[in-house]
Amino acid sequence: MKYIASCSFGKDSLATVILAHEHGEPLDEIVYVEVMFDNEISGETPEHTDFIYNKAIPKLESWGYPVKVLRSEKTYMDCFNHIVVRGKTQGKKRGFPMQGHCNVNGNCKLAPIRKYMKEQPKNLIQYVGIALDEPKRLARLEANRVSLLAKYKYTEQMAFELCKEYNLLSPIYDFTNRGGCWFCMNAKDKELRHLRDNHSELWQRLLALENEPNLAGPIWNTLTQTSLHDKEEQFYIMDNQINLFQENDLSLRKNVDKYK
Numbered sequence: 001m002k003y004i005a006s007c008s009f010g011k012d013s014l015a016t017v018i019l020a021h022e023h024g025e026p027l028d029e030i031v032y033v034e035v036m037f038d039n040e041i042s043g044e045t046p047e048h049t050d051f052i053y054n055k056a057i058p059k060l061e062s063w064g065y066p067v068k069v070l071r072s073e074k075t076y077m078d079c080f081n082h083i084v085v086r087g088k089t090q091g092k093k094r095g096f097p098m099q100g101h102c103n104v105n106g107n108c109k110l111a112p113i114r115k116y117m118k119e120q121p122k123n124l125i126q127y128v129g130i131a132l133d134e135p136k137r138l139a140r141l142e143a144n145r146v147s148l149l150a151k152y153k154y155t156e157q158m159a160f161e162l163c164k165e166y167n168l169l170s171p172i173y174d175f176t177n178r179g180g181c182w183f184c185m186n187a188k189d190k191e192l193r194h195l196r197d198n199h200s201e202l203w204q205r206l207l208a209l210e211n212e213p214n215l216a217g218p219i220w221n222t223l224t225q226t227s228l229h230d231k232e233e234q235f236y237i238m239d240n241q242i243n244l245f246q247e248n249d250l251s252l253r254k255n256v257d258k259y260k
């Protein structure tokens with residue numbers, strides 16, 4: 001019997017590994033799939049990549065767990081540049097994911113894990129980070145997939161606290177409550193803002209993709225018709241309104257001081 005834990009280094013999967021460590025559950029290997037933007041740049045936000053490689057992996061390895069990093073041969077940019085071969089958009093580059101269907105998930109995330117699974121012995125148990133308060137997901141679990149969070153009665157909040165206790169909470173939780181690729185079309189405004197304000201080189205790369213000609217999916221979120229250029233304008237206006245407000249507030253205070 002081989003035991004592995006799938007780990008994204010988010011709170012639930014890391015808490016699963018911590019529980020295995022605390023309770024002496026069998027665990028032979030930890031498997032992490034890293035989606036890549038291109039051949040050089042990770043799809044994880046830079047803070048998360050730093051946390052994974054410089055903090056979490058060394059810690060888990062110090063507990064005796066080998067960590068296997070899987071990457072697909074395909075990157076986000078390969079998916080983006082793929083030429084559509086049939087249908088109305090035939091001959092165009094695929095561009096941004098169409099109608100909410102993420103082609104990155106299948107090509108860059110599931111493909112390497114499926115390949116890895118095929119190479120594994122049949123009697124494999126996989127620990128998955130599904131918490132006690134996710135009953136629908138728990139009900140869908142197959143027999144060879146086990147939730148240690150459910151076994152030890154851990155909710156998502158408890159998983160968060162456990163990671164914090166072990167100093168193994170990713171810094172992504174400072175600005176969001178979900179993991180995911182920095183270019184994800186499901187990113188919330190606060191995640192986009194974080195990217196724009198802290199990693200402007202990545203933000204600019206993404207903005208530039210919307211300027212490319214001949215794309216089947218020409219804007220960042222084709223389902224909600226949300227363009228990153230619109231978001232850029234919205235954030236720019238918000239920043240300037242805040243600055244204007246602060247300037248007005250400052251000059252008002254100066255005038256008040258003058259007449260004191």
Ligand code: SF4
Nearest residue numbers: 102104105180181184
């Ligand atoms: S986080 Fe978003 S872009 Fe990344 S694989 Fe999941 S759905 Fe696709």
